[in-house]
Amino acid sequence: MTYSDQITSESAGNPVTVGGWVQDIRNLGGIAFIQLRDRGGVVQITVLKKSDPALFKEMTSLTRESVLTVKGTVKESKEAKGGYEVLPEEFEVLNAAESPLPLGVVDKVGADLDTRLNNRFMDLRKEEVRAIFRVRAATLDGIRRYLSGEGFVEVTTPKIVAAGAEGGATLFPIKYFDKNAYLAQSPQLYKQNLMASGLDRIFEIAPAYRAEASDTVRHIAEFTSLDVELAFIESSEDVMAVAEGIVDSSLRHVTTAARSELELLGVEIEAQKPPYPRVTYKEAIDLLKSDGMEIDHGDDLGTEGEKLLGDIMLDKHSAELYFITQFPTSLKRGTFYAMRDDDDPDVTGYFDLDYRGQEIVSGGQREHRYEVLTEQMRENGMDLGSFEFYLKAFRYGMPPHGGFGFGVERYVQKMLNLPNIREAVLYPRDRVRLIP
RNA sequence: GCCCCGGUAGUGUAGCGGCCUAUCAUCCGAGCCUGUCGAGCUCGGGACUCGGGUCCGAAUCCCGACCGGGGCGCCA
Numbered sequence A: 001m002t003y004s005d006q007i008t009s010e011s012a013g014n015p016v017t018v019g020g021w022v023q024d025i026r027n028l029g030g031i032a033f034i035q036l037r038d039r040g041g042v043v044q045i046t047v048l049k050k051s052d053p054a055l056f057k058e059m060t061s062l063t064r065e066s067v068l069t070v071k072g073t074v075k076e077s078k079e080a081k082g083g084y085e086v087l088p089e090e091f092e093v094l095n096a097a098e099s100p101l102p103l104g105v106v107d108k109v110g111a112d113l114d115t116r117l118n119n120r121f122m123d124l125r126k127e128e129v130r131a132i133f134r135v136r137a138a139t140l141d142g143i144r145r146y147l148s149g150e151g152f153v154e155v156t157t158p159k160i161v162a163a164g165a166e167g168g169a170t171l172f173p174i175k176y177f178d179k180n181a182y183l184a185q186s187p188q189l190y191k192q193n194l195m196a197s198g199l200d201r202i203f204e205i206a207p208a209y210r211a212e213a214s215d216t217v218r219h220i221a222e223f224t225s226l227d228v229e230l231a232f233i234e235s236s237e238d239v240m241a242v243a244e245g246i247v248d249s250s251l252r253h254v255t256t257a258a259r260s261e262l263e264l265l266g267v268e269i270e271a272q273k274p275p276y277p278r279v280t281y282k283e284a285i286d287l288l289k290s291d292g293m294e295i296d297h298g299d300d301l302g303t304e305g306e307k308l309l310g311d312i313m314l315d316k317h318s319a320e321l322y323f324i325t326q327f328p329t330s331l332k333r334g335t336f337y338a339m340r341d342d343d344d345p346d347v348t349g350y351f352d353l354d355y356r357g358q359e360i361v362s363g364g365q366r367e368h369r370y371e372v373l374t375e376q377m378r379e380n381g382m383d384l385g386s387f388e389f390y391l392k393a394f395r396y397g398m399p400p401h402g403g404f405g406f407g408v409e410r411y412v413q414k415m416l417n418l419p420n421i422r423e424a425v426l427y428p429r430d431r432v433r434l435i436p
Numbered sequence B: 001g002c003c004c005c006g007g008u009a010g011u012g013u014a015g016c017g018g019c020c021u022a023u024c025a026u027c028c029g030a031g032c033c034u035g036u037c038g039a040g041c042u043c044g045g046g047a048c049u050c051g052g053g054u055c056c057g058a059a060u061c062c063c064g065a066c067c068g069g070g071g072c073g074c075c076a
Helices: A053-060 A113-118 A127-149 A188-194 A236-257 A259-265 A281-290 A302-317 A370-379 A384-395 A408-415
Strands: A015-027 A031-038 A041-048 A067-076 A084-095 A173-176 A179-183 A201-209 A222-231 A278-280 A321-325 A351-355 A358-365 A401-407
Touching: A015 A041, A015 A053, A015 A084, A031 A053, A041 A053, A041 A067, A053 A084, A127 A201, A127 A236, A127 A259, A127 A408, A188 A201, A188 A222, A188 A384, A188 A401, A222 A236, A222 A408, A236 A259, A236 A321, A236 A351, A236 A358, A236 A401, A236 A408, A278 A281, A281 A302, A281 A321, A302 A321, A302 A351, A302 A358, A351 A408, A358 A408, A370 A384, A401 A408
Parallel strands: A041 A084, A278 A321
Antiparallel strands: A015 A031, A015 A067, A031 A041, A067 A084, A173 A179, A201 A222, A222 A401, A321 A351, A351 A358, A358 A401
């Protein structure tokens, strides 16, 4: 079988077999045009009534979105889009589509996201929807290329776990034979554990599960988390450098590897030159205050603050990407593994990387000293016994280390200006959606 | 968890007490048309989420259920 984009000037006059979905049938009476869509695009099948009345009748009676193969001859044509059309001799219906369609592929009316997701396979027949996932794949490819080049080893850690890493996010409980277990909300404990192993630069790209009752355009219950961890660092700055490298190189990779997809989606990416601005938490608060927002030092930026800071950074510093650094300990208290400044225990080296007012990365240097770590865990009222596997590694040679979590779909969402994170997930899971 | 908002043909919508045997588009069907590519033209088809209530009268108002959208909080 020949794909539509494999038909060239050399094909003219030659026999060909094409296959795909009947996107549209234009019956003009004596001549009909059938638009057959495949992965490469659309090829026009032109059938004349006078040359084969039976074939004409059969082909113009097909239902839209049926799958066919068509044998015919390639003909150069000025009128046909792409310059070629196929004059059919015979065709075979591989699978007829029912009518009406649950969702139009080329209809001139919109459809709600909910309707689209309920019929995702049909929704994905639109090339602009498929383009999102090609961009996503190119993004992951760019990320892997960069990290491999920097000596990082890709790992996979359990998604069925006995205890959670963070206090804030809630866990999905599951039955694990005769035990109670949870779906992992983060590989945090495992990637830190690995820092004591000698695999001291690792990353993982895997699903993470959050049972938060969040109902927003940037939250889902199952998302793809890129987690990075590296040892023998001197400060959080070493960690930020990796985050920056990932974004910069993947952004540049996407602009070349997914050029046509970006064009189709109407997105222009200009990879911002590193280093990305570093704004301390304190500076961020001051910026917001001077812009008129009612906020005080010690307050969480909140969604409003994050968005406003995004506007300020874009307007005044032409920065779409920027770090917010040195988060105060008071805001990271639940992050028991965060290292605090020895000279000023009220601040951490923790940072966020924001993309146009949206947090996509969060991380920093971890606390690797057993005594300090356990003290911070006690402060959080944690039962140390439940974390013995984790803590043990800190008693037998744990180097200084740090890392971050990176929301892949949030990144793609911001990159493509998608109105909803669900657009960047094939089959999203959220508070209410479990099917398909 | 809190706060708003919405559910009308397959799809997207208008209507918001009687003018609704419900608008428009898309879609589907029939017909005309040999160059369509948002094809065009004619004719036809298809819907008020469910259950209570108010009222002479409910798609429209009230209550409940179910389903969905958005914002906040939290976070990736």
